[in-house]
Amino acid sequence: MRTETDIVVDHLTKQFGSVKAVDDLSFTVRPGAVTGFLGPNGAGKTTTLRMLLGLVKPTGGHALIGGKRYEEIHQPGSTVGAALEASSFHPGRTGLDHLRVYAPQVGATDARCHELLELVGMTDAAKRRVGGYSMGMRQRLGLAYALLGDPEVILLDEPANGLDPQGIVWLRHLLRAFAAEGRTVLVSSHVLSEVQHTVDDVVIIAGGRLVHASPLQGLHALVESRVRLAGPAPDRIEALAAERSWRREPVAGGVDIIDVPAAEVGAAAFGAGIEVHQLADVGVGLEDVFLRLTSSPDAPASRGGVAA
Structure with missing residues (x-):
């Protein structure tokens, strides 16, 4: 437990x-x-x-x-197990020897060192010198080091x-x-x-x-739903959005309508007889x-x- x-x-x-x-x-x-x-x-x-x-x-x-x-x-x-840098290794040591140096400090056995190298997918590289490791391999070795003391x-x-x-x-x-x-x-x-x-x-x-x-x-x-409604009559599109009290931002040829489902926007445009050239979800994603x-x-x- x-x-x-x-x-x-x-x-x-x-x-x-x-x-x-x-x-x-x-x-x-x-x-x-x-x-x-x-x-x-x-x-x-x-x-x-x-x-x-x-x-x-x-x-x-x-x-x-x-x-x-x-x-x-x-x-x-x-x-606490921590890995802050993937470059703080002695380049002349093997991956296995790197773990062996620190293992006594946390009471880890040699078997634990081998177990961790297997866990992080480094068994085949265990006896290679760290100076020849790629960045990804160093990241894996750093994680193995962080886990030494369980x-x-x-x-x-x-x-x-x-x-x-x-x-x-x-x-x-x-x-x-x-x-x-x-x-x-x-x-x-x-x-x-x-x-x-x-x-x-x-x-x-x-x-x-x-x-x-x-x-x-x-x-x-916090992700914002946006639907872009655009066509040859942007004034009519703006008027429709204003009539519906939709929150909106102007774009070329129309508006971006915020937090209104695309189906509702499309149906309203169709009902108003507005020609539409673009009806697309352009919502703000997590990265945005x-x-x-x-x-x-x-x-x-x-x-x-x-x-x-």
């Missing part, structure tokens, strides 16, 4: 000189779920993860794992970098399996499309500040919502169910 170990980031701030890399950031990561920690490059994700791991001292606030700072955790490698909490920084499409699907299934076991999984990414089929919750930051925290469904709720949120970091944070 696994214990439930959450992550609580509480008014976390980090200032480097005149630059505030993380600005009064608060959110919670729950056990039994995969949480996507999202934001553009330079948003403060890696700095936040480094503060969680005690590698960077906060200017203010707290970053707690199971109610404790990382340095207060007894045998932290058995509680941790309750898994922190991964951009783990899909360098993985091919099959590798990304493999990673998705692995992270889902970890969450199903009751582990707390926090995965950072600057691309929502990489993780949207993997995560249960999302925490989005920009400019070091929280801009959104919710279950993934809460982000879906993500870009909108992260391009306006001064906007107030939106929260939809994840404590923040």
Whole structure:
């Protein structure tokens, strides 16, 4: 039976000189779920993860794992497994030797090292030197390292970098399996499309500040339905939309109608005898919502169910 170990980031701030890399950031990561920690490059994700791991001292606030700072955790490698960089390996060591070097620190056996290399699909490369590994292979080895102590909490920084499409699907299934076991999984990414089929919750930051925290469904709720209605008589189309009190935005040859079903728009145009050359769904997708949120970091944070 696994214990439930959450992550609580509480008014976390980090200032480097005149630059505030993380600005009064608060959110919670729950056990039994995969949480996507999202934001553009330079948003403060890696700095936040480094503060969680005690590698960077906060200017203010707290970053707690199971109610404790990382340095207060007894045998932290058995509680927290982290992979922040896929380049921090000695190039002259083999993949197996890399794990063997760190295994004693968490009480892992040689058999555990072999087991993990098999888990991450690296058995055939176990005795090759890491200097010859591809980026994707280094990512897999980093994950094996993070799992050495069979941790309750898994922190991964951009783990899909360098993985091919099959590798990304493999990673998705692995992270889902970890969450199903009751582990707390926090995965950072600057691309929502990489993780949207993997995560249960999302925490989005920009400019070091929280801009959104919710279950993934809460982000879906921000997706806007748009139907483009265009034709040779744009004035008549605009008049129809105004008559129906539809929320709309003008486009060439017609309007984009917001949050009205396409069937209703088409039926209204047909009933009004308006010639239509385009009736199409051009709705704003999840990636568009993500870009909108992260391009306006001064906007107030939106929260939809994840404590923040």
